[in-house]
């Protein structure tokens with residue numbers, strides 16, 4: 001009898017679980033009103049696209065959800081409706097037992113409405129190739145009004161430390177889209193590898209994309225050559241894939257530091273062209289910097305000019321971090337240039353360098369992002385600073401009226417220690433999922449300025465200790 005009662009209690013609990021609608025939506029929508037009942041996506045469902053602007057995202061949704069429906073049913077429908085008055089990324093989603101209605105003014109909003117609807121369905125909806133197994137694609141009824149709080153919702157992926165094939169990059173872009181992240185910051189040049197095909201400078205990829213081996217914490221190399229690069233066609237494919245998912249791909253070309261791979265390919269870009277350089281095999285901060293010469297400026301302008309054809313992004317990232325000035329101190333050319341420019345610190349020489357390239361990008365209609373070191377010189381016109389060394393640089397930036405993206409390394413660097421990965425960039429920072437998820441980009445002591453000048457946040461996946469896709473995921 002006792003067993004029987006237990007059995008009944010378990011059944012009741014299971015029925016209760018099944019009956020309680022679950023709204024597992026990440027990130028949490030602005031407003032959600034739960035309702036009774038479910039919409040079932042199945043062979044009875046059709047899709048109604050009321051505006052041609054939404055055709056492309058509807059077609060992609062149908063392709064992805066083909067294990068749930070062939071979308072020529074007669075009883076229930078998913079409607080994409082264009083309605084004026086919504087912000088670019090805003091939408092309203094109404095789920096009833098017979099209809100899913102997504103209303104938005106622009107394609108970005110409608111796309112996010114579809115993402116939210118997918119999150120209401122069982123996770124199998126994300127497996128386009130899954131067999132039609134016994135999954136019932138039910139979405140709990142509700143009304144959702146939603147719009148992202150921040151303009152910039154970024155994810156950085158570091159293809160410099162390890163090369164990841166384009167197919168794997170596209171998987172990360174899928175994840176960005178799923179979580180309504182709209183900026184994919186692609187870190188493409190490093191001391192350990194240059195990853196972009198540039199026609200005018202073929203040695204960047206012939207030489208700069210390859211290293212002899214990789215050395216881990218111990219500093220002892222593994223003897224295994226590593227490398228790879230993205231062809232222009234690869235990049236076009238990734239950028240187009242992202243565009244269809246409302247994700248902008250922002251390229252980063254690091255200046256003046258993190259440039260050993262480029263300098264190995266073309267030593268004339270360095271302060272000491274006669275020295276021997278090798279693509280770095282170890283992690284860390286290296287002292288090779290681009291020299292502030294006409295040769296380097298021409299090189300960088302040529303590189304960016306080729307990138308303009310590949311990356312339509314209105315924002316470009318020029319790095320600017322971790323550039324020790326030893327070679328600028330040692331170089332007679334740099335010292336003479338400082339005299340000519342009337343400046344007395346090597347930091348100001350970096351400012352001169354960054355301003356020169358920043359001005360070139362601005363002339364081509366680009367907004368420039370740099371790591372928080374770009375705040376040091378203060379010469380760039382209307383830049384966006386990425387505050388990665390905690391919140392102090394953000395405070396400095398917003399006090400001066402500069403737009404800031406928060407990416408403080410102790411909250412936003414996804415390569416920090418989370419659970420049981422064996423190796424991390426910093427063994428001392430424990431950064432479980434909860435800490436990242438609950439992070440809110442703000443300088444607590446400057447709330448008003450934060451609301452005005454902090455344009456968003458970015459999480460970063462640096463890959464020193466992330467050598468493959470499985471670890472990255």
Ligand code: ACM
Nearest residue numbers: 321322371388409
């Ligand atoms: C950085 O972590 N050096 C941007």
